[in-house]
């Protein structure tokens with residue numbers, strides 16, 4: 001059985017960093033994983049692990065921009081369309097691995113997740129090859145300033161989720177930057193968020209959030225009230241909108257996230273139990 005984890009989410013959410021930590025964790029626990037890079041703009045030197053499959057071997061953003069005069073965003077879209085037309089390339093690359101666990105580092109372009117056919121087509125191809133696939137969607141905890149940003153993050157996650165229809169895990173990344181004492185912490189880029197402020201977003205009660213007063217200068221226009229309620233009801237009705245916190249500085253946190261991923265894909269369920277080779281069964285009856 002083969003497995004693939006699509007690591008998705010908006011630009012800078014921490015996808016590549018998480019993918020590398022995921023690889024390290026698999027290695028440390030004597031499991032084999034392989035990194036796949038689907039970001040045509042990624043600089044290869046920035047990878048801690050050499051990808052076994054790299055979209056840049058098929059097409060590179062630099063070439064598209066230089067030779068076809070595309071800008072960076074149009075260039076990326078061109079690269080994905082090129083990959084879609086050359087799925088046999090990916091299939092061939094994937095062909096050499098069986099019994100594998102692939103960590104697929106995706107690009108951060110939001111259109112890929114909302115309306116571009118790239119990821120749904122990719123997923124269909126993986127499924128056709130009998131690769132069990134799930135997706136994680138990372139959202140940067142540093143953007144969770146208020147409930148409006150939270151809702152907008154949730155809606156982006158949901159729009160990606162309904163587009164793909166595969167097992168799905170939302171992750172709140174960079175939790176190491178969430179401190180309990182923000183006044184004394186200057187390490188965060190956007191300004192540290194307090195733990196208790198983030199906590200209510202991890203397993204949110206949208207109706208409760210909705211009843212909170214808005215922050216100053218952002219008094220809700222009554223015209224939008226009905227729309228807001230409708231969005232909130234949508235989130236409320238959707239069982240999958242909760243977030244696992246991810247703090248990469250904490251091994252337990254990474255292990256928890258990975259165990260959810262394994263569970264979602266039912267990793268290991270169909271594997272034959274691996275008995276140590278030279279162990280006589282009768283010797284250790286307690287191991288049953």
Ligand SMILES: Nc1nc2c(ncn2[C@@H]2O[C@H](COP(=O)(O)OP(=O)(O)OP(=O)(O)O)[C@@H](O)[C@H]2O)c(=O)[nH]1
Pocket residue numbers: 009010011012013014015016017018039106107108109173174175176177246247248
């Ligand atoms: N403190 C902290 N910083 C992080 C963490 N994860 C990522 N970063 C930083 O956030 C920035 C973006 O991280 P990446 O892993 O490149 O994010 P990405 O989602 O792959 O970005 P794109 O591929 O450009 O969409 C880098 O400066 C990382 O060092 C984290 O868990 N904690």
Ligand SMILES: [Mg+2]
Pocket residue numbers: 015016017039042105106107
């Ligand atoms: Mg990246």
